[in-house]
Amino acid sequence: MTQSSKPWTQSMPEEQFERMREVLAAPSPVGLEGAMTYGVLKPYFESFAPAEWRVHQFQGHAGIVLDTHPGRDDLFKVMVVGHADKIRMQVRSIGDDGKVWIDSDSFLPGTLIGHEVTLFSEAPENPGAYRRIEGGTVEALGAIHFADEETRTGRKGVRKEQLYLELHIHGENKKKQVEDLGVRPGDPILLNRPIRRGFSPDTFYGAYLDNGLGCFTTAEAARQIAEAGGARNVRMLFAIASYEEIGRFGSRVLASELRPDALIAVDVDQDYVAAPGVSDKRFQPLTMGAGVTYTVGAVASDQLNAVIQRVATEQDIPVQRDVSGRDTGTDGMAGVLGNVDCTAASLGIPVRNMHTISESGHTGDVLAAIHLVTGTLQALDAQDDGSGRLRETFRQGHPRLDQAAGLSHPGPKAKNGEAK
Structure with a gap:
């Protein structure tokens, strides 16, 4: 070959x-x-x-x-x-406004914002069985209009405590809507990004x-x-x-x-x-x-x-x-x-x-x-x-450094181990 x-x-x-x-x-x-x-x-x-x-x-x-x-x-x-x-995110708590607050686990918080995810929720009526919720994104700041000046300019980053899952909940009783889905603290969340071929030859990328x-x-x-x-x-x-x-x-x-x-x-x-x-x-x-x-x-x-x-x-x-x-x-x-x-x-x-x-x-x-x-x-x-x-x-066969052979410098023009 x-x-x-x-x-x-x-x-x-x-x-x-x-x-x-x-x-x-x-x-x-x-x-x-x-x-x-x-x-x-x-x-x-x-x-x-x-x-x-x-x-x-x-x-x-x-x-x-x-x-x-x-x-x-x-x-x-x-x-x-x-x-x-x-590594995964996890549901931390559910807010009255329907926000699903999450832990970032081993992710940098700033790398997560805006990305689509899948939440896996255990069925309350059938423990051990899971359902998936898709269509949500990870958010932290909302619109730029609501961010302070330091965050807008990049002088201040995103804290993990700011992360939440946006499920687009609206109407009355937003928290109850989420709870009725069976979402509970501890539910795992994964990024939704299959691998794809990359731009450069023989490369690939994804989660x-x-x-x-x-x-x-x-x-x-x-x-x-x-x-x-x-x-x-x-x-x-x-x-x-x-x-x-x-x-x-x-x-x-x-x-x-x-x-x-x-x-x-x-x-x-x-x-x-x-x-x-x-x-x-x-x-x-x-x-x-x-x-x-x-x-x-x-x-x-x-x-x-x-x-x-x-x-x-x-x-x-x-x-x-x-x-x-x-x-x-x-x-x-x-x-x-x-x-x-x-x-x-x-x-x-x-x-x-x-x-x-x-x-x-x-x-x-x-x-x-x-x-x-x-x-x-x-x-x-x-x-x-x-x-x-x-x-x-x-x-x-453990190496013995007390049996190491001596080594001297062969000179700056040495080739194949021999000084010229």
């Missing part, structure tokens, strides 16, 4: 793009992830999984795991994790790339493994977690239940090059369109990262190196948070405008992530013989 013919250098096929759109469009706010896990991904898993593979389901949350070797705890186990939960992209990558890697003949020597666990946005609670349960030996989180990452006003913070120059990121620092394993880097080099998959301090900020922390001894890695797809209605990404980065996950799994599979010996390899 030539470099120019590799998938991440090509436009994503329309069928695959539509599959990505379906995953990203699933209404799966924190705590209500079943639309993505059961409605989209479980049927997709079942469409390609060999008969001996199994989908695990759980009692306390809607996470799922596609398992290549159910019950084979003797095998080396590697878990790939994306998270299905989306909730975080983290439908990680789930889509995990599912596509599972499909590629199945189509390549499955897993031979290691047990692969393709996990779609819940509750990531409120503390990585879902993935730590999955890790605690299935106890992987290695865990690879797939999430979104930041395009720091395009981020406004951060040049003085000296972030790594990660950028959309330059490939998938891998994290160093925090709990990321140098040994597992070495496998990832070798695969990327051998297959010419574009990668970028990201840096974390105490916390990867992803489900890569699931093992240590779940008190499980596993080697961990965190991969990312760089996006712009994270946690807005117009997150944007590059399909080449998504395809690079899919093939990097697949290649890493296959590399681990090739290193074991079915005896689980990879466990001992990782146990005994």
